[in-house]
Amino acid sequence: MTLSLRYAAHSDVGLVRAGNEDSAYAGPRLLVVADGMGGAAAGEVASSIVVASLAGLDDDDLGGDLLDALTESVARAESLLTKTINADSSLEGMGTTLTALLWSGTRVGLAHVGDSRAYLLRGGDLLRLTHDHTYVQTLVDRGEISAEEAESHPRRSLLMRALDGRNDAQPDLSVREVRAADRFMVCSDGLSGVVSESTISEELAFGQPSEAALRLIALAKKAGGPDNITVVIADVVDADDRPATQALVVGAAGEPELAQRAADIVDASPAGKARAQLGENALKEESQRAKERFEADEDFENSARRQRWIRRGAITALVALLIIALGVVCIQWIGRQFYVASNGTNVAIFQGVNQHIAWISLAKPVTSTDIATQSLPEQSRFQVEQGISAKNLEDAQRVVDRLRGDASSCTIANPPAGCPSSQPGSGLPIPAPTVSPRLATPGTTP
CATH class of the missing domain: 3.60.40.10 (PPM-type phosphatase domain)
Structure with a gap:
């Protein structure tokens, strides 16, 4: 065997x-x-x-x-x-x-x-x-x-x-x-x-x-x-x-x-140092290419000064590109943001920022968990209702793991203060969360 x-x-x-x-x-x-x-x-x-x-x-x-x-x-x-x-x-x-x-x-x-x-x-x-x-x-x-x-x-x-x-x-x-x-x-x-x-x-x-x-x-x-x-x-x-x-x-x-x-x-190791050296060489080559691109842009600008209509067109195009680039950067930045909050009943991971522009939400749920919001201790439940920021998806998964542990702590005998069952008169049942191994990186398997 x-x-x-x-x-x-x-x-x-x-x-x-x-x-x-x-x-x-x-x-x-x-x-x-x-x-x-x-x-x-x-x-x-x-x-x-x-x-x-x-x-x-x-x-x-x-x-x-x-x-x-x-x-x-x-x-x-x-x-x-x-x-x-x-x-x-x-x-x-x-x-x-x-x-x-x-x-x-x-x-x-x-x-x-x-x-x-x-x-x-x-x-x-x-x-x-x-x-x-x-x-x-x-x-x-x-x-x-x-x-x-x-x-x-x-x-x-x-x-x-x-x-x-x-x-x-x-x-x-x-x-x-x-x-x-x-x-x-x-x-x-x-x-x-x-x-x-x-x-x-x-x-x-x-x-x-x-x-x-x-x-x-x-x-x-x-x-x-x-x-x-x-x-x-x-x-x-x-x-x-x-x-x-x-x-x-x-x-x-x-x-x-x-x-x-x-x-x-x-x-x-020598292999690691060699990889680092290759990286430095690539950076130098990119710097040289950037310098060449800059010089080419200078030539273009000089020509544009002699031709008013070309200059105006270039400025208009540049402004348009900057606006597009800014929009792309903003969208990419928002796409790299994550937070943990309630989707109404359960804890979920959202991608984006916890804000709205008019009626448009700047976030979307990417993962819904089996952790009921009401099964969390009071402090953790308040944090989830407000939204817990995360550095990235892995960090958000770590937050979920922590919340899963908090919920699990409410399922043992004599749960800590703040758990639904430990609050006088709460009468709230504590769903037992189904726990599974947290993966260190996206794509890991239990």
């Missing part, structure tokens, strides 16, 4: 942090979670670089040793962090955890640094595959405190090992056999730090990967959501059983600006 993966990845900023420093990747052969640290020192930069660096492992079957491939990739990621910090001193102090699972046939290799975690659910039993590299874990290992005491220890977040571009952090490495029906999960401590392993085991035991991931994120937020929350879940399935094939990138690494920056740093 040939085994494959069916996977999902979700990341949420939580309820306290201003931004998301987590990054995650899920692909046909690779799962990665990196929890950035450093705050103003750009933990999101560190995590996105590491995820972009390891993503190259998600190619065809390696054929070689899994641990060698993981070791080399982690060392390369560490080297890229060092070079990035050396090039920009403002990034000094940034770093990230790393937990990665890499498949080859019926084996999976694990590389781990920090306190993100990997779990295996097999036959109803949950097994933690990683060992936290934290100060409190060393105290537990030495028998100085209990595991229960570690959960409330004031220094429980202090890392003893991480990828920071300054210290050589050797990853924990291991290999194990996989079986059909195994369920793997990799998560940041935004989940494992506030949701017990018994609860994680219960939630992992049912539902599709995306459904389970969103439920776990909702539970972490219900517990206060003090940190970014990232969950990647993969089911081991028969290759004929519709496995996933499209890679998913979430969190900081899924932000276009950070993703491009990380890609530029990672692709600093």
